[in-house]
C-alpha cells in the first residue's frame with residue numbers, strides 16, 4: 461500500500477489507532493520527541509506501517525527497551541524483538557511471579573546492559589534437574605530476568621515484561637503451559653495457545 465492511499469480502510473482494525481498516531485507523526489502534527497516509538501515493529505503484518513518503519517531506519521525486528529525494579533536500585537537497557545513476547549502459565553512462573561501467569565520476552569545476553577545495580581540470582585531446579593537462574597532485585601524483590609545456569613556470554617535472557625517501561629506496547633503473541641492456566645482467566649483469542657512448552 462502506498463502512502464498516497466492512506467484514506468483506504470486499514471485491514472488490521474485493532475491496530476488502526478496506532479497507525480493513526482503514526483500518520484499524525486508523519487504529517488508533522490505530533491512531532492516525535494525521541495526516535496519514533498519502536499512499537500512500529502509490532503505492526504509487521506501491516507504493509508503501510510512497515511513502510512513507515514523502514515522510512516525511519518528502524519530495524520523490523522528490533523526494539524530498544526529499558527526497565528527498572530520497583531526500588532530503582534537495578535536499571536537496565538535491552539534490545540528485543542517485540543514479536544516474541546509470550547505468556548507462561550506454568551506453576552513455577554505462577555509461584556515465582558506471585559500472580560496468575562508471567563509475561564516475558566527473550567533477549568540475547570549481549571543485548572542486555574545493566575545501567576545500575578546488580579541482580580541477585582536464585583537457582584530454580586526443575587524436577588528434570590534442569591537449572592535456571594532467576595535474577596531479581598535483592599532489595600525490593602522485583603523479578604528482572606531468567607536464564608540458563610551456564611557461564612555468561614551467549615545465553616538468552618527471558619526479561620520479565622512487567623519491569624519494562626514499554627510494557628504497554630509489548631503484546632504477547634503466544635502462551636505456554638496453558639494446561640496449568642488459572643481457570644478464571646478470560647480467553648485471549650489473538651494469543652496462540654500451547655498446552656505445554
Ligand SMILES: [Zn+2]
Pocket residue numbers: 529530531532533534597598599600601602
Ligand atoms: Zn529493587
Ligand SMILES: [Zn+2]
Pocket residue numbers: 548549550551552553554562637
Ligand atoms: Zn513458566
